[in-house]
Amino acid sequence: MEEKEKTINVRLDDYEKPGLYLTLKDSTRLLFTKENIEKATMEYWMNPKKIPPDVKEGVEFQRCEFCPMKGEDDLCDALRPTIPLLDAVDKFMSFDEVISVYKGEGEGLCHVSYTTMQRALRFITNLSLLEYCQVGRKYWKYFSDVNPTMQTQEIANRLYLNMYWAHNGNKDSIDKLISELHKEISVTTKNQMARLRLICQNDSFLNAFVLTHMIADVLYANKDRKLEEFRESL
Numbered sequence: 001m002e003e004k005e006k007t008i009n010v011r012l013d014d015y016e017k018p019g020l021y022l023t024l025k026d027s028t029r030l031l032f033t034k035e036n037i038e039k040a041t042m043e044y045w046m047n048p049k050k051i052p053p054d055v056k057e058g059v060e061f062q063r064c065e066f067c068p069m070k071g072e073d074d075l076c077d078a079l080r081p082t083i084p085l086l087d088a089v090d091k092f093m094s095f096d097e098v099i100s101v102y103k104g105e106g107e108g109l110c111h112v113s114y115t116t117m118q119r120a121l122r123f124i125t126n127l128s129l130l131e132y133c134q135v136g137r138k139y140w141k142y143f144s145d146v147n148p149t150m151q152t153q154e155i156a157n158r159l160y161l162n163m164y165w166a167h168n169g170n171k172d173s174i175d176k177l178i179s180e181l182h183k184e185i186s187v188t189t190k191n192q193m194a195r196l197r198l199i200c201q202n203d204s205f206l207n208a209f210v211l212t213h214m215i216a217d218v219l220y221a222n223k224d225r226k227l228e229e230f231r232e233s234l
Helices: 034-047 083-089 124-131 136-143 152-166 171-199 204-221 224-234
Strands: 017-022 029-033 097-103 111-116
Touching: 017 034, 017 124, 029 034, 029 083, 034 083, 083 171, 083 204, 097 204, 111 171, 124 136, 124 171, 124 204, 136 152, 152 171, 152 224, 171 204, 171 224, 204 224
Parallel strands: none
Antiparallel strands: 017 029, 017 097, 097 111
């Protein structure tokens, strides 16, 4: 039997601000704009019913060893994009289908797709590990032209291209950059997942962090081959 093609109709006027907009199968809409994230973060963090004091004092909630803010008695920056959304996300599972609309900074067009909750939430985990994190934010500039609707290999290819041009094709410089990114993202991903296991009821966010870590794995595993491919194509 021939599979019917799905059609998505959206009004661009409904997506004015940069961010991720999800529509669930029960018509629930989740708006993951930076404005919404920032507005809800501290209210959630300061509510002892959401995160009890003994949980916040646990070893899982301490900053990473290499964090410049280690020892500070406050919220890990990487948690900011995730914790305000837990109540909404916890209602759904990783493979629940969603309509995802992503609007980047300064873009007139939106990226629209049918996808799963865990893949759509990769936008939030990317923000967590690569824009909000005190250490990971130094890599955010390489995510130009990357959006969460892309496949893992496609994202890794785009990252490598951005790194290649930023470092003028210097193998040693690129190799060092990718190796450091892979090492640090491995640690921050592990720590973020340990924190979320204490306060998250389902696996959507956890699996989204795994998908983000997979990007670093693919980038690291293919760095030598990609350099040769780029050199041959120029």
